[in-house]
Amino acid sequence: MIFKNKVFQIIKHLMIYPHYKMNVFSGTNSYSEMLDVIKCLFSSTCVNGSDIGIYHHLLQKMLGSPSYSFASGRMGFYSILKTIGIQEKDEIIIPSYTCIVVPNAILYCSAKPVYCDILMSDFNIDTDHLESLITSRTKAIYAQHTFGQMCDIDKIMEIAAKHNLIVIEDAALALGARKDGKWAGTIGDFGYYSTDRSKVINTGLGGIVTVNNSNYNKKFSDYYDSIPYLDEKMTKKIAQTFIINVITLHPSLYWIGKFINMVLTKFGVMTYFSDEQCVRKESIYAYPYPAKLSNIFAKIGIWQIQNIKHNISHRKQVAHYYNDILQIYPSEYIENEKNIFLRYSFLIRNRDYWENRFSSKIDLSIWFKSIASGRIDNFEKIGYSLGSNTISEYACLHIFNLPTHQQIKSEKLKKLLLELKKSGDIISKENIL
Structure with missing residues (x-):
């Protein structure tokens, strides 16, 4: 009944609103990319293939640090926490003005997120409050670049050095921002980015981790090698979602596209990650967490880097x-x-x-x-x-x-x-x- 009512609501909108409406889809993808994805869907390299290595090479060349791709940015962040040995009772200082997936990843390690207030000037963490939150259990400071505006990373690095803490940069919304020529996400010990459909580049889903402290190169590489890819069924379903989004989420097709997306999601043709409300890692069972980025999405990333x-x-x-x-x-x-x-x-x-x-x-x-x-x-x-x-x-x-x-x-x-x-x-x- 709820689904039926929703259908009637959308049909009503179709009749009332003009078809042209600008939507959340970032619009960075071309039909050439979509055709590449369709070809890859029917190949043996949908999950694992040579495009992953090419994508990593291009990322490292662009960012200047060893780079690894994940099925999502949040999975990359969790992998950083595991690499630096975060465990029960450890504390990570994060801004309270953040995304739910950030404290979730910390909780998955049985650790404690410690919330710091922000500056109203740029919505980034208030570095004047940081030191008062540091305890003997603090292991890292989370430097988030909110809405694509860089935080005071120099001050954070200074405080971290004073207290021997790790700095993890959240550049999920800031791929391409720079300070003195260095990319956001490459200044702290680690950085990570998101490459989902609303970000600077869109690989359908995905995230990137940069390892900027050479002391962790081998440890992170070993951890990365130990985690799985998304399985073929999940990979193909998310690839289908990408293809449908490219076709339907155009401003001139907004309402009919929204209707098509709702119906196809309802019947399982389209899918998205849905772990936002999970505060225990064991509650995530539909896909491995963390997981590497599948080859088909790395193929999109190769196109996207150029743009x-x-x-x-x-x-x-x-x-x-x-x-x-x-x-x-x-x-x-x-x-x-x-x-x-x-x-x-x-x-x-x-x-x-x-x-x-x-x-x-x-x-x-x-x-x-x-x-x-x-x-x-x-x-x-x-x-x-x-x-x-x-x-x-x-x-x-x-x-x-x-x-x-x-x-x-x-x-x-x-x-x-x-x-x-x-x-x-x-x-x-x-x-x-």
Whole structure:
């Protein structure tokens, strides 16, 4: 009955809304890539093949560190934790303004996430609070580059060196950001990236780990060799999902595409990872965790690496367009190589109203609307106490972020952007709390 009602709701939307609507799919993939994936689906190299080695070589050449691909960024992070020997009662300091998969991976090691508040200026971890959270059990600091804006990595490295701690960079949203020419994700002892459909490059699913501390090269390589690939059935189902997304998730097909995706997901033709609410690793049984990236997705990655500069340039252009109207950031901040603006993010009053307004034109999907985004209740399960990090919690209530990906036609949002600017609902950083 629920499914039937959902179908009727979508049909109603099809009749009411214009077909053109910009969606969350990043639009970086070509039909040539899709055809390559279709060919690989029917080959013996769908799961394991030579494209993986080529992909790793290109990543290492680009990033300057030994690079490994995983079925997801979260699996890469978990593999880092296992490599450095994280175990029961160990503590990892993370920003409370993050994704649910981050504390989950720590909990899978029976360790403890320790939550640090953020700066409202860039939504990154507040380094002034870090040292007060360090104990004899602290093993690592998690340096997250939120929304594609680099955190104060120099200060974090300084604190970590003082206390003999590991630094793990979360560049899941910041592939392509740089500081003094070094890529985000290659400055700490380890870094990792996400390459799913909403990121700078889209390999259908996936993640990348960089090992930047040579003391861990062999240990990480040995661990990587010990983990499995996704099985052939799961690999093919996710590849099918990628193909269908490329075809259907185009702005001109938005509503019919959304309907097709819902139906095919319901009947098991399409699939996505679904471990966000699992706080125990044993609860994940549909696929191995962690798992290596299958060859078919590495093949997509080889194509995607060629487009990184273009993708980032487009995102900066869109961010500039938003900013010329909303005037939230200095223009030089947007131009700075440290910021790629995967999302153009700011704080807002009356968010529900503006979310509804913008959602008529764009698949908004506001990110980080809760502590450990993806969890909406039972925060004690991830060791977080509500009220403990007030700035993060304020950001969750007021965050508004606009996508900047390839399918965004920013001029179609001009009228709404002007209305938002005129409304006075944008919260300036000087008037927070």
